[in-house]
Amino acid sequence: xxxxxxxxxxxxxxxxxxxxxxxxxxxxxxxxxxxxxxxxxxxxxxxxxxxxxxxxxxxxxxxxxxxxxxxxxxxxxxxxxxxxxxxxxxxxxxxxxxxxxxxxxxxxxxxxxxxxxxxxxxxxxxxxxxxxxxxxxxxxxxxxxxxxxxxxxxxxxxxxxxxxxxxxxxxxxxxxxxxxxxxxxxxxxxxxxxxxxxxxxxxxxxxxxxxxxxxxxxxxxxxxxxxxxxxxxxxxxxxxxxxxxxxxxxxxxxxxxxxxxxxxxxxxxxxxxxxxxxxxx
Numbered sequence: 001x002x003x004x005x006x007x008x009x010x011x012x013x014x015x016x017x018x019x020x021x022x023x024x025x026x027x028x029x030x031x032x033x034x035x036x037x038x039x040x041x042x043x044x045x046x047x048x049x050x051x052x053x054x055x056x057x058x059x060x061x062x063x064x065x066x067x068x069x070x071x072x073x074x075x076x077x078x079x080x081x082x083x084x085x086x087x088x089x090x091x092x093x094x095x096x097x098x099x100x101x102x103x104x105x106x107x108x109x110x111x112x113x114x115x116x117x118x119x120x121x122x123x124x125x126x127x128x129x130x131x132x133x134x135x136x137x138x139x140x141x142x143x144x145x146x147x148x149x150x151x152x153x154x155x156x157x158x159x160x161x162x163x164x165x166x167x168x169x170x171x172x173x174x175x176x177x178x179x180x181x182x183x184x185x186x187x188x189x190x191x192x193x194x195x196x197x198x199x200x201x202x203x204x205x206x207x208x209x210x211x212x213x214x215x216x217x218x219x220x221x222x223x224x225x226x227x228x229x230x231x232x233x234x235x236x237x238x239x240x241x242x243x244x245x246x247x248x249x250x251x252x253x254x255x256x257x258x259x260x261x262x263x264x265x266x267x268x269x270x271x272x273x274x275x276x277x278x279x280x281x
Contacts, residue, residue: 053103057092066139066277071148119155149174157188168276237262
């Protein structure tokens with residue numbers, strides 16, 4: 001009974017401030033358009049809801065491998081899973097893992113917590129069918145950007161009620177609101193979190209507040225700051241963002257110094273994912 005009450009409570013919390021993401025936002029329709037995708041397009045079927053589009057990157061291994069679940073950025077109104085194609089391929093090869101990039105619905109199609117449920121259902125699907133995808137059962141790391149990080153924080157918290165505690169969540173410049181603070185205060189962040197921030201004073205102020213609440217809730221977390229990096233510096237290091245008109249406004253700022261920071265951060269990210277997936281604690 002307590003599990004049901006807690007689950008319903010989280011869903012209510014996630015609904016509370018959804019309007020914050022709608023204010024002054026012009027929604028962009030969702031579409032997967034990349035013709036030569038490196039990954040494999042997969043539809044995760046659900047009994048009560050529409051299928052979820054996933055770009056899957058399998059790692060060829062004799063032994064089962066860990067799973068990294070990626071949620072793209074775009075403030076919940078832009079971007080899609082195809083934008084992370086090269087990024088996911090790099091993680092797959094360098095971290096020796098399987099990667100699933102979720103093409104969650106934008107705010108134009110659905111309001112939260114619909115997107116959190118998509119992430120929950122996709123993660124559960126791969127764990128329930130681990131042998132079919134050569135995956136290690138229960139060995140999951142999440143990597144999210146901006147709005148994708150926001151969705152994953154909620155999804156990972158709910159997955160605990162389904163007996164799946166992820167190995168870690170890496171949140172790049174996460175979108176945050178009172179619902180995330182509430183989840184933190186309720187003690188639902190029972191997994192390691194790494195928060196990566198760039199040069200964005202408004203978002204970093206909210207991250208400061210979140211870190212204070214994580215301290216009070218004894219959450220295991222690390223904050224990695226790139227004070228001179230532009231927002232999205234990791235994504236701009238890959239070809240999909242460089243060629244997309246929606247993200248060209250920051251291209252002039254993505255100079256050699258930004259590229260060096262992106263390369264260094266990518267090496268750190270890969271090492272962190274491998275540690276979370278494969279190092280025994």
